Amino acid sequence: MPELPEVETIRGQLAPLVEGRRLxxxxxxxxxxxxxxxxxxxxxxxxxxxxxxxxxxGKYLLWCLEGEVFLAQHLRMTGxxxxxxxxxxxxxxxxxxxxxxxxxxxxxxxxxxxxRRFGTGELLLGADAQEAxxxxxLGLEPFDALFTAEHMRGLAKDRTAxxxxxxxxxxxxxxxxxxYADEALFRAGIHPxxxxxxxxxxxxxxxxxxxxxxLSAGIDARGATIDDFRHVDGLPGSFQNELLVHRREGExxxxxxxxxxxxxxxxxxxxxxxTCQLRxxxxxxxxxxxxxxxxxxxxxxxx
DNA sequence: AGGTCGGCCTGGCAGC
DNA sequence: TGCTGCCAGGCCGACC
Numbered sequence: 001m002p003e004l005p006e007v008e009t010i011r012g013q014l015a016p017l018v019e020g021r022r023l024x025x026x027x028x029x030x031x032x033x034x035x036x037x038x039x040x041x042x043x044x045x046x047x048x049x050x051x052x053x054x055x056x057x058g059k060y061l062l063w064c065l066e067g068e069v070f071l072a073q074h075l076r077m078t079g080x081x082x083x084x085x086x087x088x089x090x091x092x093x094x095x096x097x098x099x100x101x102x103x104x105x106x107x108x109x110x111x112x113x114x115x116r117r118f119g120t121g122e123l124l125l126g127a128d129a130q131e132a133x134x135x136x137x138l139g140l141e142p143f144d145a146l147f148t149a150e151h152m153r154g155l156a157k158d159r160t161a162x163x164x165x166x167x168x169x170x171x172x173x174x175x176x177x178x179x180y181a182d183e184a185l186f187r188a189g190i191h192p193x194x195x196x197x198x199x200x201x202x203x204x205x206x207x208x209x210x211x212x213x214x215l216s217a218g219i220d221a222r223g224a225t226i227d228d229f230r231h232v233d234g235l236p237g238s239f240q241n242e243l244l245v246h247r248r249e250g251e252x253x254x255x256x257x258x259x260x261x262x263x264x265x266x267x268x269x270x271x272x273x274x275t276c277q278l279r280x281x282x283x284x285x286x287x288x289x290x291x292x293x294x295x296x297x298x299x300x301x302x303x
Numbered sequence: 304a305g306g307t308c309g310g311c312c313t314g315g316c317a318g319c
Numbered sequence: 320t321g322c323t324g325c326c327a328g329g330c331c332g333a334c335c
Contacts, residue, residue, distance in 0.1 A: 001327090001328065001329075002329095003329095032311090032312095059329080074329080074330085075329095076312095076328085076329055076330075077312085077327080077328055077329065078312090078313085078314090078328095091313095115312085115313060115314065116311090116312045116313050116314080116327095116328090117311085117312055117313075118311070118312065118328085118329070118330085120330095137330095158305095159305080159306090160305080160306080161305075161306060161307090165306080165307090168329085170329085170330080177328085177329070178327095178328065178329085226327095227314085227315095227327080228314095266306095266307085267307075267308070267309095267328080268327095268328065268329095269326090269327070269328080
């Protein structure tokens with residue numbers, strides 16, 4: 001399922017293939033994709049425009065067209081963009097024809113494929129509309145310089161929901177999905193059920209580093225192909241081979257050897273090493289009384 | 304207002 | 320073997 005590293009991989013591969021070309025024709029075969037606009041309405045608004053830049057915001061692929069017209073594409077669970085596919089792949093929802101690069105010959109075709117049909121393309125007219133669209137939906141990118149441990153602490157303050165729910169909330173942190181949330185929490189040694197508001201400053205710092213490390217590793221491996229994610233040329237990513245806990249139920253933890261368990265957190269399948277990521281104690285929101293001897297109560301464990 | 308849950312959707316697979 | 324039914328989950332809207 002495309003998360004930040006997968007979308008960034010697609011963007012990086014697709015940008016040199018499409019930037020500078022004219023969007024000659026777009027054929028939306030599944031009207032759900034362009035909703036609430038009818039396929040013809042969306043096509044009429046973007047056909048004929050030059051693609052100035054292909055960007056990314058969180059898990060959105062952002063097509064920046066001439067005249068300040070934007071298409072915010074979301075791949076959701078099973079979407080992919082394939083360049084010059086032959087033959088046309090199954091589950092093709094949108095066909096795109098691109099014109100030649102200036103001064104050269106030869107167009108290009110794209111196919112947006114999406115077995116589960118959750119993917120969408122939204123038309124945004126003008127830079128203001130584009131900014132408002134993302135401001136309403138996305139928090140800071142983890143690679144943003146402003147995304148500090150202190151910033152995370154502010155997001156988590158007084159919140160009782162599990163820390164994993166916070167990582168998955170795109171309005172607070174943009175781009176982290178189920179895979180990378182599990183990987184980041186494992187790297188930080190924090191249990192996904194831990195109420196977000198109870199993390200210490202040091203744990204926020206570790207979690208920030210864990211998020212960035214997991215996403216960076218994902219980008220370096222050109223994404224994780226678990227079900228349907230494909231590169232622009234149809235090949236899979238390799239990050240699925242480097243996962244430390246996600247989808248590794250029953251396997252030994254690479255750090256301590258304990259068996260990785262699966263549970264449901266925030267409605268998502270969640271993988272945890274409960275030795276490296278200690279389960280939170282009940283009522284941990286309440287500050288604990290100091291022990292008479294003044295010593296820490298922290299149990300010995302990893303890190 | 305924060306938190307949780309169901310609906311959207313379909314391929315794949317467990318279980319009978 | 321073939322059928323049924325459940326599971327996966329990003330996001331949104333409904334509800335408590």
